[in-house]
Amino acid sequence: xxxxxxxxCNTCSDECADRKEQxxxxxxPHELSNIKKVIGIVSGKGGVGKSLVTSMMxxxxxxxxxxxxxxxxxxxxxxxxxxxxxxxxxxxxxxxLFPAKSxxxxxxxxxxLLLENETDPVIWRGPILSxxxxxxxxxVIWGDVDFMFIDMPPGTGDVPLxxxxxxxxxxxxxxxxxxxxxxxxxxxxxxxxxxMNIPILGLVENMSYFKCPDCGKEYKIFGESSIEKIAEQHxxxxxATLPIDPKIAVACDKGMIELYNGNWFDDAAxxxxxxxxxxxxxxxxxxxxxxxxxxxxxxxxxxxxxxxHFGHCEGFIIYEAENGQIAKSETIANPGHKPGFLPNFxxxxxxxxxxxxxxxxxxxDIFNEKGIxxxxxxxxxxxxxxxxxxxxxxKSTGSVCHEHQHHDECGRH
Ligand SMILES: Nc1ncnc2c1ncn2[C@@H]1O[C@H](COP(=O)(O)OP(=O)(O)OP(=O)(O)O)[C@@H](O)[C@H]1O
Numbered sequence: 269x270x271x272x273x274x275x276x277c278n279t280c281s282d283e284c285a286d287r288k289e290q291x292x293x294x295x296x297p298h299e300l301s302n303i304k305k306v307i308g309i310v311s312g313k314g315g316v317g318k319s320l321v322t323s324m325m326x327x328x329x330x331x332x333x334x335x336x337x338x339x340x341x342x343x344x345x346x347x348x349x350x351x352x353x354x355x356x357x358x359x360x361x362x363x364x365l366f367p368a369k370s371x372x373x374x375x376x377x378x379x380x381l382l383l384e385n386e387t388d389p390v391i392w393r394g395p396i397l398s399x400x401x402x403x404x405x406x407x408v409i410w411g412d413v414d415f416m417f418i419d420m421p422p423g424t425g426d427v428p429l430x431x432x433x434x435x436x437x438x439x440x441x442x443x444x445x446x447x448x449x450x451x452x453x454x455x456x457x458x459x460x461x462x463x464m465n466i467p468i469l470g471l472v473e474n475m476s477y478f479k480c481p482d483c484g485k486e487y488k489i490f491g492e493s494s495i496e497k498i499a500e501q502h503x504x505x506x507x508a509t510l511p512i513d514p515k516i517a518v519a520c521d522k523g524m525i526e527l528y529n530g531n532w533f534d535d536a537a538x539x540x541x542x543x544x545x546x547x548x549x550x551x552x553x554x555x556x557x558x559x560x561x562x563x564x565x566x567x568x569x570x571x572x573x574x575x576x577h578f579g580h581c582e583g584f585i586i587y588e589a590e591n592g593q594i595a596k597s598e599t600i601a602n603p604g605h606k607p608g609f610l611p612n613f614x615x616x617x618x619x620x621x622x623x624x625x626x627x628x629x630x631x632x633d634i635f636n637e638k639g640i641x642x643x644x645x646x647x648x649x650x651x652x653x654x655x656x657x658x659x660x661x662x663k664s665t666g667s668v669c670h671e672h673q674h675h676d677e678c679g680r681h
């Protein structure tokens with residue numbers, strides 16, 4: 269037997285006497301699916317925020333203009349549809365099942381969308397669980413997907429192992445809370461991925477600290493973090509450390525994870541963009557082409573500056589751009605804020621991009637439905653911000669006004 273035997277001849281190149289030809293467990297995606305990169309989100313045990321990280325990764329990539337999808341392989345604890353507020357049953361044809369679509373166009377498939385009641389427990393044994401996951405991969409018509417995120421079954425047992433063997437993953441992200449980081453659990457997840465020769469993109473520490481909303485002091489509820497030590501031990505990158513934030517729990521419970529404002533996953537998204545260079549290049553070209561086309565960009569403004577509050581802005585400066593340059597502009601007064609009115613008002617004027625400091629979720633939904641690009645989190649002089657956009661240097665932070673005192677000012681219903 270080889271000195272480094274990992275009991276899996278499929279992933280080992282040593283020609284030892286005990287070598288066994290092993291069965292090929294790999295499953296093929298549906299012939300109508302074109303999935304470019306597949307990233308598994310794993311954790312050593314349940315309840316550490318794996319589904320949250322899966323959801324936020326998909327949201328981050330979708331905000332960057334990619335086609336994102338989520339395969340919920342956490343069959344016994346499926347929480348993805350709830351986080352996105354989706355409960356309608358997926359459509360089907362004789363060719364296969366179609367994934368559900370979130371408000372911002374993220375494709376999803378989860379066992380919860382297929383159960384009679386979403387509260388029904390799934391009490392199937394391992395081989396059936398693995399079979400369902402393979403079906404989600406092979407029998408769902410995903411179409412074109414730039415980045416698919418798989419919410420993996422928790423742990424390092426039989427079911428996650430089968431997923432590793434069946435679906436060709438381009439990388440995994442390991443999620444842990446500070447407690448798992450001090451135990452052996454994370455090391456087991458790292459070893460499992462390494463034994464399957466799957467690149468580990470890095471570690472995410474969830475529930476790392478709690479920031480007091482009154483004094484801003486950070487409290488390490490679960491003790492000092494050992495993420496840097498563990499990362500160094502396994503030569504991995506730390507992708508993000510997330511606080512305990514009651515707003516995260518509320519966003520998941522209310523099905524509004526797409527509206528959650530947080531940019532913790534930018535580093536991980538940058539890595540994915542790097543790992544998918546071809547996809548990123550194509551996307552950059554498409555975005556460049558779009559910016560060179562003739563288009564109207566509206567900025568919610570206060571005088572010459574971008575305003576924080578979309579709904580109650582003083583007016584909109586509408587820039588007409590061609591070949592990536594501003595050709596002309598006009599300022600129109602805010603006609604008055606009524607729920608759902610302003611997105612239609614701007615759409616009627618042919619606006620293709622709206623830039624604001626903050627905006628309510630309701631308004632963002634309507635803009636998305638109309639195919640109008642929404643950029644929030646912008647600040648400074650409106651003209652400069654539009655020039656940055658045309659050069660491809662303005663990114664949306666996804667900043668959404670939630671339950672704050674300016675409720676109506678941000679265009680929410
Ligand atoms: N940083 C956080 N702050 C506040 N709440 C959080 C945070 N991370 C996760 N939660 C909440 O904790 C619960 C568990 O999170 P999540 O479903 O993402 O974990 P999981 O690892 O996928 O669990 P399982 O494997 O059991 O499905 C959810 O209700 C989620 O809203």
